[in-house]
Amino acid sequence: MSDSGRTWNLLATVLVALALGVYFFLFPEPLGAELTPLARWSDALAPVARAQDAPVDALLPFSAGHRYGYFTKDGSWAFLADTEAGVQVGDQSYLLLGAEPSLYDAGGSPGTDIPGFPFFNRGRLFSAGADGASVSAFDQFGTLVWTYALPVQVSAFASSERLAVAGTVGGVVQGIGMDGRTEFSFAPGGSRLETILALDVSPSGDLVAMVCGADRQRLVVLGKGGSDYRVVSHRYLDSDYREPVRVAFLDGGRWVLYRSDSGIGVWSSDGSLDTVLSVNADDFSVWYDEESSRAYVAARLPDSLSLVAFEPPNRILGRLALPPDTEYIRMDGGTLYFGTQTRLSRIDFVEE
Amino acid sequence: MSRLHVSKALAARAVLAAACVGVAAFQWPSDQPGYRTGFGSARGGTFSKGLELSVSDQIVKAPDDGDLVFACDDGRLPGGFPLPGGSIVALAHSSGLMSVFTGLQPGSLPRHAVALKAGEPVGAAPPDGGRSVNFYAYDALERRFINPLSLLPRLADNRAPAIRSVTLVSGSQQLALGRDNRVRQGEWGIRVDAADLFPSEGPSAPFQLAVLVNGSELANVRYDAAWAEDGALKAFSAAPVYIRDYILPDGRAGFGPVSLVRGTAHISVVASDFEGNVREAHYTVQVF
Numbered sequence: 113m114s115d116s117g118r119t120w121n122l123l124a125t126v127l128v129a130l131a132l133g134v135y136f137f138l139f140p141e142p143l144g145a146e147l148t149p150l151a152r153w154s155d156a157l158a159p160v161a162r163a164q165d166a167p168v169d170a171l172l173p174f175s176a177g178h179r180y181g182y183f184t185k186d187g188s189w190a191f192l193a194d195t196e197a198g199v200q201v202g203d204q205s206y207l208l209l210g211a212e213p214s215l216y217d218a219g220g221s222p223g224t225d226i227p228g229f230p231f232f233n234r235g236r237l238f239s240a241g242a243d244g245a246s247v248s249a250f251d252q253f254g255t256l257v258w259t260y261a262l263p264v265q266v267s268a269f270a271s272s273e274r275l276a277v278a279g280t281v282g283g284v285v286q287g288i289g290m291d292g293r294t295e296f297s298f299a300p301g302g303s304r305l306e307t308i309l310a311l312d313v314s315p316s317g318d319l320v321a322m323v324c325g326a327d328r329q330r331l332v333v334l335g336k337g338g339s340d341y342r343v344v345s346h347r348y349l350d351s352d353y354r355e356p357v358r359v360a361f362l363d364g365g366r367w368v369l370y371r372s373d374s375g376i377g378v379w380s381s382d383g384s385l386d387t388v389l390s391v392n393a394d395d396f397s398v399w400y401d402e403e404s405s406r407a408y409v410a411a412r413l414p415d416s417l418s419l420v421a422f423e424p425p426n427r428i429l430g431r432l433a434l435p436p437d438t439e440y441i442r443m444d445g446g447t448l449y450f451g452t453q454t455r456l457s458r459i460d461f462v463e464e
Numbered sequence: 465m466s467r468l469h470v471s472k473a474l475a476a477r478a479v480l481a482a483a484c485v486g487v488a489a490f491q492w493p494s495d496q497p498g499y500r501t502g503f504g505s506a507r508g509g510t511f512s513k514g515l516e517l518s519v520s521d522q523i524v525k526a527p528d529d530g531d532l533v534f535a536c537d538d539g540r541l542p543g544g545f546p547l548p549g550g551s552i553v554a555l556a557h558s559s560g561l562m563s564v565f566t567g568l569q570p571g572s573l574p575r576h577a578v579a580l581k582a583g584e585p586v587g588a589a590p591p592d593g594g595r596s597v598n599f600y601a602y603d604a605l606e607r608r609f610i611n612p613l614s615l616l617p618r619l620a621d622n623r624a625p626a627i628r629s630v631t632l633v634s635g636s637q638q639l640a641l642g643r644d645n646r647v648r649q650g651e652w653g654i655r656v657d658a659a660d661l662f663p664s665e666g667p668s669a670p671f672q673l674a675v676l677v678n679g680s681e682l683a684n685v686r687y688d689a690a691w692a693e694d695g696a697l698k699a700f701s702a703a704p705v706y707i708r709d710y711i712l713p714d715g716r717a718g719f720g721p722v723s724l725v726r727g728t729a730h731i732s733v734v735a736s737d738f739e740g741n742v743r744e745a746h747y748t749v750q751v752f
Binding site: 242244245247261263264268283288294309327356 | 554578696
């Protein structure tokens with residue numbers, strides 16, 4: 113290389129370094145604090161009978177396979193039991209399934225029979241009809257509040273404190289109010305094949321997100337305006353799923369997370385931002401810690417499970433690989449509980 | 465309405481019209497046609513919106529060419545909603561009709577297909593004694609379940625339905641007609657227990673049920689369709705009724721009330737099956 117060539121290379125290097133320096137001084141972006149996972153405890157599990165002095169407050173529900181119970185943050189158990197019938201565990205009460213499902217409260221009161229095929233959603237108790245084309249809502253004591261018939265079989269379901277939404281294989285979404293009356297009926301259309309693959313409701317019940325249709329598939333967000341729900345944003349997707357997928361609101365409804373082949377899609381409910389969280393997942397669960405403004409997503413693939421901490425919309429703070437056989441996972445603020453039928457562990461995420 | 469929807473609506477009507485004149489729109493979804501209970505059968509006090517197929521251990525097949533729109537055999541949807549029989553498959557057909565199957569064996573669904581030809585496998589039925597496999601025909605444009613028998617090739621049948629009992633009901637008072645047919649004048653409901661026992665393997669609803677009082681038609685229902693209206697299930701296109709008022713917890717059909725005045729009343733019940741086999745029952749009631 114000639115002397116003049118070397119001079120030009122040196123000059124170019126200096127100019128690039130200078131430009132980068134000016135950029136970082138003029139447009140500084142604070143880096144997130146270091147997030148460190150601290151293992152608190154990890155206990156082998158064996159059945160624990162309900163004792164007189166068992167803790168009754170601040171209990172966390174647990175279920176993995178045939179084992180279920182309630183525990184405290186320090187790993188003490190109110191009880192831990194086994195059942196062959198199948199079980200659904202909610203924050204305040206649990207369901208023993210089988211031929212005649214029964215509801216029990218976490219404190220151990222006598223059971224109440226719940227007809228149909230009961231399940232918990234967001235702490236509320238529902239029951240599906242035998243043909244999957246109707247749903248009933250019950251209060252916390254197991255008393256029937258309403259029953260609602262859907263046009264055809266349900267393919268997606270979500271609820272908040274004051275709204276339940278059911279999507280059908282036929283492509284219709286019904287919003288059902290606290291009293292069992294129709295809040296709205298919505299057919300998104302816009303695709304050659306109409307169906308509903310995913311639904312979520314914001315905590316306030318004012319926003320509803322869905323993945324719908326095939327050829328082409330769409331993400332649609334409805335918002336409550338006056339007494340009706342209208343489309344507030346939508347986008348076509350590259351996906352062509354023909355199975356249930358996950359869609360989830362985050363940060364009170366500000367963001368919508370949805371399954372996509374290129375990572376977990378992140379969409380702002382008002383349609384102003386469309387990006388991707390670089391996490392591969394066939395299915396995921398997401399939690400938001402308001403105190404730290406951090407979110408955590410548990411991402412599941414056929415052979416792996418990982419927990420990813422991030423700042424919405426998509427700034428990843430750290431990843432933690434979990435055992436693929438993990439059956440139970442729950443975030444409580446910045447604390448992770450995870451385990452199997454035989455072991456439960458706690459990890460705290462702390463800033464250092 | 466878009467052009468696509470108009471053409472689909474016309475196609476759906478053409479399919480249903482063809483079915484009415486005996487041209488099958490669907491083929492039976494198994495090599496051995498048959499069903500255990502039919503459309504409208506009261507199971508556990510609920511109104512069946514499809515056929516419970518008689519397909520133990522058989523491959524269940526697409527009843528027509530169609531697009532796979534939804535398939536899941538995970539037992540539950542995300543969010544916990546339990547799937548009927550643990551699985552569901554829905555196919556959309558060009559006519560605007562959908563076929564929906566529930567209860568197929570997990571792992572047997574065509575999860576990676578996007579379209580199926582008529583006769584291609586939709587899934588495998590569990591062995592005898594396992595979950596029941598149910599087949600629903602849904603008109604996606606009219607948003608109603610259609611009696612699948614009206615879309616399928618007919619099964620040979622020369623046996624009339626059975627009328628097992630007709631009962632007059634007023635408050636807690638019940639009088640089974642047939643023996644001492646004497647009642648006080650007043651308002652009476654009529655409860656009918658009628659069943660078609662063939663070609664289904666179990667008791668099914670008849671296809672048509674009529675009740676006449678003193679020669680006037682009190683009710684005449686055809687088990688052709690069922691749909692949800694504002695969260696409540698209705699059925700019978702020509703004379704819609706709310707199913708919660710029609711199907712009693714014990715499975716009988718409820719009609720009336722009818723006002724019976726002093727003298728003689730004649731009550732007739734006529735039950736027909738899909739092949740047109742008819743059973744009639746006539747009662748004379750002394751009203752005092």
